[in-house]
Amino acid sequence: MHRTKIKVAEDALDANTTIAHANRADFDRDGVAVVNLMSAPGAGKTTLLERALADRGETRVGVLEGDVQGSLDADRLSALHIPVVQLNTDGGFGGECHLDANMVRSAIPDLTLSEIDLLVIENVGNLVCPAEFRVGEDAKAMVCSVTEGEDKPLKYPLMFRTCEVVVVNKIDLLAHLDFDLDLLLHNIDAVNPGVRVLQTSARTGEGVDAFREWLLAVGKESPVAA
């Protein structure tokens, strides 16, 4: 049996990248800035958004909520009277653990992009996979809570490296933890030198103003995108 070697030289995630670019084009056409918000499960993404978006001023914000199952997060954010679309990834065998460009594209018809200035895509809670899949965003942000330990940047470098901002959340708990904040900041800088780091407590509101300012500035300054 004769065999032929065929040169391919194609990125394996090329299909996802193509769709991400198509998403980007749709967002650009309607002037929508897009943030891909990621973290481990339970780091505080939804609570931080509830807190930050409550005082959004004139900016028209929409949220695309990604979860394996259910609409709990979407229901919470709907209370802010902003358009929220829930994406569930549980089709098939147990569900995808991240949002990809195709999933995001499938939700675009449910959003009226012309009536939104900022779209926050709250990704599935996961420190591994979301970092690998671009979905058409302007910027990636991640939330890292102080209850997760100082070593997370070393264990999950890709997540920390691909973000424009790292939000260290739950700082109201520092007094109750044997947690070395300086060591976390040192480790974050080791994997993403010079990255912007914010410290917040979504519970008390401390530091949330800075996160809101960052969110509302995405797409307005240049360059923000990775």
Place this chain on the structure above:
Amino acid sequence: MHELSVSSAIVDTALKHAAGRRISVVSLRLGKLRQVVPDSLSFYFEIVGRDTLCEGARLELELIDALMSCGSCGHEWDPAPQPEHGDVAGEFPGAGLTLPQFRCPECEAAGASVVRGDELEVESIEVEDEAETTPPEPSASRPVPSGPATRPWQDQGEVPTPVSNSGS
């Protein structure tokens, strides 16, 4: 984990280029900065390839060491954790950590760029020359779905129409 999605994407890419011929080898360039576990990838590759022209194909992985380039001084280095880079014992005794080095070890500037190490590329495939007369439908028979049921971009060059797979 996402090795399932990645394997599925690799098989799709290989099938597209095989154009109806049976695949015997898929060669993948995998950079060490990617968070893809090689054993996991091989495992899912075998599963995803079943009942397609990729069934039984060998997945060859070329692992690529990372290389960073400093935008300030031009120095190039491998950012992988090295014992001499990562000794933080002095500052944080007992931490026992070995750090990767993404800040330039020469001038300590941030903002270095990746020269090598981010690859996740199907480099080549090997096919058997005789086209199968009735190639199996690649997407219909794939046992483990990892996204939409169809791959419209196999028609080349079109912006894909999304297939809704949300529960809502």
